[in-house]
Amino acid sequence: MDYQTLKLRLIGFSTYSILLMLISCSEDFLDIVAEDRIDKTSFYESDKELVNAINGVYAKQRIVFNHYGTYYLQDSRSDNAALNQQDQPERVQSDVFQELTNNQEMLISWSQLYDVINHANAIIANTKNVEGDQELVNRIVGEAKFLRAYTYFQIVTTWGDVPLRLLPSEDFDNVTVPTSSSSEVYNQIRIDLNEAISVLPENYIGGKGFEIGRVTKYAALTLLGKLELQIGNNEAAETALRQVIGRYRLLSDYADIYAAGNNNTAESIFEISFEPAGNTGFFLPNYFIPIDETQRLGIPAGGNADQILQFYPTQSLIDEFEINDLRADATFGIAVADNDPYVSKFKDLGAASQGHDVNIAVLRYADVLLSLSEAIGESSEGYELINQVRRRGFGFDPEMVNESVDINFTTPGSFNDKLLHERRVEFAFEHQRWSDLKRLLNPEEVVQLMKEQLFQQEGKDFEISTTDLLFPIPLLEIQISDGAVTQNPGY
Missing domain, CATH: 1.25.40.390 (Serine Threonine Protein Phosphatase 5, Tetratricopeptide repeat)
Known part of the structure; x- marks a missing residue:
């Protein structure tokens, strides 16, 4: 050397x-x-x-x-x-x-x-x-x-x-x-x-x-299923994911997934744990929420003092949520002071200097359902798995057919389009979207989508x-x- x-x-x-x-x-x-x-x-x-x-x-x-x-x-x-x-x-x-x-x-x-x-x-x-x-x-x-x-x-x-x-x-x-x-x-x-x-x-x-x-064993099986999906081994993904089906359940209220202190729920398969009592709370929500909004909400922890947040939801994501989809209100808020959107998914109204009492569910049952649907492909079972997630998102019983929100073969768009939509609104800000795009679209489609997104966001073209x-x-x-x-x- x-x-x-x-x-x-x-x-x-x-x-x-x-x-x-x-x-x-x-x-x-x-x-x-x-x-x-x-x-x-x-x-x-x-x-x-x-x-x-x-x-x-x-x-x-x-x-x-x-x-x-x-x-x-x-x-x-x-x-x-x-x-x-x-x-x-x-x-x-x-x-x-x-x-x-x-x-x-x-x-x-x-x-x-x-x-x-x-x-x-x-x-x-x-x-x-x-x-x-x-x-x-x-x-x-x-x-x-x-x-x-x-x-x-x-x-x-x-x-x-x-x-x-x-x-x-x-x-x-x-x-x-x-x-x-x-x-x-x-x-x-x-x-x-x-x-x-x-x-x-x-x-x-x-x-x-x-x-x-x-x-747990089921966390490892879930990740194995996601791994096989990521590299295109759908049959192996299905084998792994089916072993997790029925071991967990969707919470009845989507907002409860990230409610303060509501950790390791029946839907959660593996979480990143935070604990304010040990001075290891989740601090990033302070970075997401404007300081005047935290003051309005009565959050003691303060907030982001920038006029324009460093990190904020895009308009295209906000527009992706359908009317009456309850996941929108649980995902982002609109700051009263300036009418700008911000990420509200992980907020803890009682958070102080030790951080927010919210864990990050990096593997949860909704992901198993949607991943298994992806592994199976377009089919009656595939749509039923998506619909279970959709029904909960709109406030209905996941197990009960509901024609007002259920999708099927006749719903406009390709199966991938429908799957990408559901994953986008279900897992917003949960570190899933970028991998989803690269897995479910071809590279040229991802490039074109991002060019269009950045033009909408910044008003100019970027080389990608x-x-x-x-x-x-x-x-x-x-x-x-x-x-x-x-x-x-x-x-």
Whole structure:
């Protein structure tokens, strides 16, 4: 290794450490102090140590979802949300497909995601000699494999071909991993999920190490179904998703999904947990809601002081909701002071400085129903699965036929059009839309849709190509790899 390469690696890891220190926090059930550096991994000695270690991985995952970078990489990239183009250029480039390879917001998200993976890898690699309840040890390894799989799913759908790190980074010599193809990454996700399914429980009974909200067998099956859909294996997706049918149910009121304190409901399959009492509440709603609106609503936590919110719903999303669809009022609000729309989905009227008491349901039963419909394709059963979600959205019993809202073969539009519409209004701001567009439309259709969206949003044309459907690999990652990591086409 030459001096220049070593220097770049040292600079790179220093940068990663600083970025992670700036955004790290800790919590319980995560009652663990998060580590903000690449550590010299030691072997775990007891099942109790392993419980603390897996709690740390959950805590790392929470950091990812409590940073606005997740919205820059997903929702604002799509036609659901916009970023204020008068804000700092680097923070808003992703909205208009103009981000550079050295974009620091993108690098922070990349670093956070790989930090989750590194801590999961440490558990998976160092459990051979752990003493104690071996069933518990195996379960914790299954949790780590799910969390690694879910994080790689976020990474591969965002960046495509990426480094596939399966061992913990113990020092500067073993951290450089070359680019793997997206198919290799997807295959590893499948391996991790199948191994997790074999050891994870169906549910938890509560108590230390067995808290409700941990990863279950059905969470792994749901993600496996989504993985197979993403790569076009509809038959395999159907097999996985059918095993989840009937294990959960839709809540009767859509607004209850994200009602403050209403966590781990009958609809929720896996959530990112936040806990204001432990100073680890969900802080992003403060970023979404104008400060004068929080004052009007009586939310103690304050709000966004900008005249134009940095992140806000697009008009095309607002227009997508049908008349009498109750999901609209549960998704966005209109600020009384200036009549501008804002994201209201995750607000907690009692939120104070510790953040909002709202979890993010990254896997929920409505997704299973709509994903299974997608896997089956246009059919009577496929439409019935969509209609169950629609009925609840309009305030009706999901199980009862309702001609006023049900759709079928004769409803205008292709099956994909109808599915995309339902997924858009059901999962707005839940980090689904960008992957949905890339999966259910061809690349040229996505480019054209986004060009039209950005013209409506900004009043001018933007250059977008099919290579822009993947983000660039962060420049620093390429530099410190000494050429082992390659850049995506078009950058």
